[in-house]
Amino acid sequence: MWVIPVFALLLMVSANYSSAAKGVPCGQKQLTFLAYIYKGNAALEAEWPWHAAVFRKQSNGGEDYICGGSVISENFVLTAAHCTVSFRMSLSADNFLVKLGLHNKSYPSEHSRTHEVVEVIRHDSFNINNLRNDIALLRTEEDITFSDYIQPICLWPVEKSELNSILSSRGTVAGWGVGDEYKLVDILQQATLSVVDYATCLKSKPEHFSKLLSDDKSNFCAGNQNMTNVCDGDSGGGMYFKIDNAWYIRGIVSAGARSETGRRCDPQQFVTFTDIPYYLRWISQHQENVKKRNLLNLGSCGLDSYNITIPESKKSVFLQYPWTAMLEFKMESSPSIQTICNGALIHPRFVITAGHCVDSSIRKLKLKSVRLGEFNLKTNPDSGKSFSGETVSTTTQSIDVEKVFKHPQFNSPRYDNNVALLKLKHPADATRSNVKPICLPTLEDYNEIYTISGWRRVGRQSHILKRDTALLEDHEKCRSIYGKINISLSSDGNQICGTYYHENVHDCFHFMSGAPLQYVKNADRKNQYFLKGLFSFGFPKCQLNYTDVFININRYAQWIASIVMDEEA
Template sequence: MLTVNASDFHVDAILPPNYKPRDLYVTNVLINGKEYCTNSTLKSTEQRITPKLSCGQRKVKHNQLITHGLGARAGDWPWHVAISSIYNSTFRYICGGSLISDTFVLTAAHCVTKVGVPVLPEYLGISLGKTNLIGANENPQEREVFKIIVHENFNHRKLDNDIALLKLTTKVIFNDYIQPVCMWSDRVDKTVPIGEITGSVVGWGFDQTDSFSPTLRTAHIPLVSDEICIKRKPIFYGSFLNGYKFCAGLINGTSVCNGDSGGGFVVFIPNEDSGITSSPDGVWFIRGIISLALSRENYKNKKFGQLTSLGNNVYTVTLLEDTYDFEVDVEAPPSYTSSLPIYVTSALINGEEYCANPALGTTRNPFRTNNSKEQSVTPKLSCGQRKVKHNQLITYGLEARAGDWPWHVAISSIYNSTFRYICGGSLISETFVLTAAHCVTKVGVPVLPEYLGISLGKTNLIGANENPQEREVFKIIVHENFNHRKLDNDIALLKLTTKVIFNDYIQPVCMWSDRVDKTVPIGEITGSVVGWGFDQTDSFSPTLRTAHIPLVSDEICIKRKPIFYGSFLNGYKFCAGLINGTSVCNGDSGGGFVVFIPNEDSEITSSPDGVWFIRGIISLALSRENYKVSVCDPNEYAIFTDVDKYDDWIKEHMK
């Protein structure tokens, strides 16, 4: 990808009336290995006095780029603890928790109670500083529980006030692998926009094999508005979102699962936003506690039995530690009189069953949120669908698997019959690939088509793949107003010499303009980016990797680096990313920022789940400061070309 090594950028920019700019200049721009615009200075005399917090900081530094999976490493989540039940000196993992001081752990109330009553403290054990649930760890500590403090209004049926504190018998000794997380109320900057938060969840819960993971795993998921959640499942989510809970997650297979309960939903806030100066980067705050989730329908598990929906108003709820059919009191519209009672059918808590033998009756159909009798006729799209199905839970890393991203292609330069990978791209039809203009130009001029090669259906850049295809490029179409210095209109089409043959591993992605439901809120989008770009070793990755990152408002981006982001965000680009070390990097340029939209939102009926749409093209990012070569800074937002703004241009040149 193109990296701009500008701690800051010197351009003509509109600034607030009271803003006095520093002396800021381009240091260098690296395009396809060539450097432009060197020699810079950076001056600043401003100083801030802010409180220093000794919580929410990682002591062990790792560089998590797009190419690094979600397997946690020692020191990544030093506040996450394992809560185990103890019986006959045997420890059995049941839930997660978050260390918030040297004597207190925060967790979910349902993890440490039976039918709403706290278990005896001596039956619980706390493990700290672990990434491996079984096996060696760096300086772990074990603690007993002195007291269990469950919220006085906890309701084990409705899960109201699902929160508890565990007071430890002896103080924890902080080290590089054991640290407390900051409380949300400790934030200095109270203006952090809640509606645009992306947090991280970790746990040893169920993985894709439906068994506990021996190693700690991570997922980055966005906080979702109550409105969006309730729209998806009005009865279920409307019953729980009472102002004291919130909704979060991705509905593309990345989620928390059984055994993750009690763990924290933690948010990284950089120094610019948090005002915290005790850490060179920023700190982590706990925003939520994992409480519950819907179970899979029609799924039989030998441990939990048959998990099914018993009626339109009865859902099987997975407490992420215990699974049972759950009672909810539902308010229908004023004109609706429901005679459909809702009951607990059974509760399995720590292996013991309660509340059996339910009754279920109805004399009337349940109400619907949309009672229109019209049948919509919508186009069936044959793009943006995964043909090979995988279940990506919190415990599964971000290494791509065959068929995960069937539209992603590798663009290579060809010289003396040698292929050299340079960029990514997205297949949008059987003859066209969409990519960034800077990937296929030199100083703004397109390279000759015969010097480019396209590889499709690959997850391994080097090595065996499932049915890959290779294509030559017939024509390179670069936007006529592409500016290689400012990267305006950084978009290009590659027309292939021969048609691609679609299969399970090669499919086109849908264009953003193909969406039927135009009401998808742009400001709350989380997308996925993939690539073979630089990993934590600052070299290309041999295997395709994935990151899920949120689209960030221009306002937030520009606030972080006013000169730099203000120079590029011109209405035809957008900002996206996590500033906690997860990012795109060198070599990821040209790849797509793709968004999964489920059938409920997209109204696409050719896929049982939903489809993927391309929303942007990876364009550029800031380089790391004081680094010997121009390499991306994974702690800054990346900038993407807004595909939606070029829809007419794309269609015109594909004729």
């Protein structure tokens, strides 16, 4: 058991309990045995009954051990977020298995149990580049049954508690990571490591830990600076401490340093751990919302028929984003319709768009209606291939707008809170294949790649619905870029920035305001699109890899839900 860029994190709650089943105490070893880790020692069976093994399924039907984890409740195993990502791609839930009550990982006993995973929840601020916020939850398909060999660990009892409470103390780590012979071990190993302060850790290897250590103290260091340590394969496992008569998890194995030869981890260096108390609220929120992933309770929203492994660029654009809406305006002196903004259908009666699109002080245009089911602005009906391969013909729906709800703090401060809801005069006909609502998330989840869909303002084929890939940009870097042209972006998360990849410079034209930014979430064996943001405005000099600003929809979840509930009551 050692550690190379290993990774770690942890989770939630209070007092002397976990979120396990009612009446089940946490952090209790049911068998009183004496019972790894590099230069550690073998644990006895049931010595660490909350320690889990995370396996990844292979295309040939096999499975590979990849990381450790910790059981915290009947439905959740805590692990490191980086364990759920491969080559910067977020892996779906059906890629994973969790094995519990395991001692010899190659030869499970009659006491061990295997659970399918139906949802992976990564911290929305997880950063694959520096492993900040390296924490994730794995939700099991079936409830975990506790036994002498399978038990939940207690979560550290105080949210964002000071590290001083465990400085100079020693916690226990367990795992099947790389051992003395530089290969993964079969028998679960254990070792005790000393927690060290921020300054000591940083001074030990400044060029390494200056990147990994978080300024907000959401991770910490531990190690003995000898040949006893965690190593490759121990990522995701916990650091456990005994308080009074119960065991608690304080950290998740996250990242270590490579040896000078670059082969594996360097067991003489410190290792970073995700600090659980910092994430208690995040853990609690996701566990409480496990049965309500969609804000507006639309069970069939955003359904994606493609396999989760299919890249977005390989999917058809026709019928793939049936929530993408076009706003229709009229000038007072002309009967003609002008389409100048996009939006997203989030409910049969509601479309969400950018606030400035409906701000009457900006232009002498009056919003009349919303067009749904559009694809080619020059043809009606549209024709194309469905998911099943058959040719289908679709027509649009134009529905008048009954009410406009502009955010009460719109443009205050300037450019901020740029969001509005449109209530339609009657429900959209969502039985059509080209008109469906997209899901709204109750809580944000991590994604590396997002997709924007809509119509471009100008450019070749701007009359046809297009999509593009967007990578989220570091917000502080984005704020600095826009600050140079005297545009001050929000610092509280209301706005997010995205950088596009264009295959051709001729495609470098902005989408219309209100174009939806979305991602696919795999949970409960369904793939569904969720709305991440809406295009707000872009850098005036349109160049390859330019950065656009989006409205962060999740920040307005409560406002959206309250309006929809009040209007539908």
